[in-house]
Amino acid sequence: MGSRNPFEPRQVTSRRGGPVKQPLSRDAIVAAALDLLTREGLEGMSLRKVAAALDTGPASLYVYVEDLQELRTLVLDRALAGVETAGTRQHDWRHRLTALLESYLTVLERSPGLAQLAMSTIAAGPNALRFIEALLGLLDEAGVDQPTAAWAVDLINLYATAIAAEQGQREPLTNPLGPLLRVIGSVSAKEFPRIHAARDELLSGEGPDRFAWAIEVLLKGILHTPRRAPGDDAPPTGSPTRRKSRRPR
């Protein structure tokens, strides 16, 4: 029909009848991928489907994205933009830490497969950094010394991610039952007496209650396990190593 404007290339009606086809860009690709992930899960976020959603072929994406792994990293950080790190000034650090972690969990649970992706991706984008920065701030407020806080961030982050991944895993399944604990109700008292005896407790508890309990455990443990004893400024010279290293890394 009209002449082509090179600055707005190929204004074509989209397949889904949307207004206009966006020109390809890294951002558009990541946005489409996150949309697919949210609607169809991790398996649904293939390069071919992302390309199809953008009305192009899979080969076109390689201009903007190294490979699938890089796309996943970008998608994860884009999703983490939804994590609330602001934090109301009103509450104490404990409330705000819980709120921060619940926000993180909510974001991971909103897109099925995102938590799985978070478990298998390095995730050092700006939004992951913002999350870590906020965690460090709250631990500082809590009175945790810096070396301890540094490791604690890792522990908390890993646990929260793992919880989300585990819950995401059993969402498509049947019941609101436990994680690796479902066969447990019918376990033999002879072979596994303790599991049998504790089977009701093993299966009890809503996810959020367990999460809140676990966070309490982590915080209480962190507050009572400084990497250096309170008055111990210099690293000990005798080096009373905790345990023998399992292997060098």
Place this chain on the structure above:
Amino acid sequence: MGSRNPFEPRQVTSRRGGPVKQPLSRDAIVAAALDLLTREGLEGMSLRKVAAALDTGPASLYVYVEDLQELRTLVLDRALAGVETAGTRQHDWRHRLTALLESYLTVLERSPGLAQLAMSTIAAGPNALRFIEALLGLLDEAGVDQPTAAWAVDLINLYATAIAAEQGQREPLTNPLGPLLRVIGSVSAKEFPRIHAARDELLSGEGPDRFAWAIEVLLKGILHTPRRAPGDDAPPTGSPTRRKSRRPR
């Protein structure tokens, strides 16, 4: 050449020049799959490759195995057979708990991709149950009450699995550097002052030291966070719930 004996069907020299081709069986399939997983990682354990290793076509496996997901579950439990749950009588519960977890970790690290598999699989086979039974026993020795121990098992198990999965993830990568922390060395002091200040601490520490510290955190936290206060036999009627539920499950 000779006549075929129906009880030992198809005695054919294996592709790899091994002695004889085993008749197909669930056990042989799982063994071949675990072998592939150990040697080639999670991607290498495809149904087609397992079939090829057994000198047959992929369709043949479906006689013994429901689908890939079931095969993964079986492979995981077979691998967990390597976890040492016996425990020497000599040491205290703390030593034995650490030894148990290190055995679990060692098994998960021996086969690259196994930890990932453990994160995405329910794993309620006999060997997973044996591991849980042992954990419950040690927590009981430690004086942890049963309701607390039940949730603690889940927390410890999830953390250990997640640690292994994270470490397995960066094994094919370059350096002995941190988990989501590598860009962190060059992070802007303006944008992320706390990360910048703590960057050395964030990157410090060998994997085993961090793991030992984390286990100490978990144990100390668990010992100090009973689900019910020590003298509190009945659940409280007023139900002072910890926090509002995020959503029903």
Place this chain on the structure above:
DNA sequence: ACCTGAACACCGTTCAAGT
């Protein structure tokens, strides 16, 4: 009952060819 070849509906990635 067990096994299989062939097909189906997918993958990620590459590359020569087009604009």
Place this chain on the structure above:
DNA sequence: ACCTGAACACCGTTCAAGT
């Protein structure tokens, strides 16, 4: 420089056909 069709080397799963 950006985009693409076609191909390559894979997937899991199904099914009719063989023994």
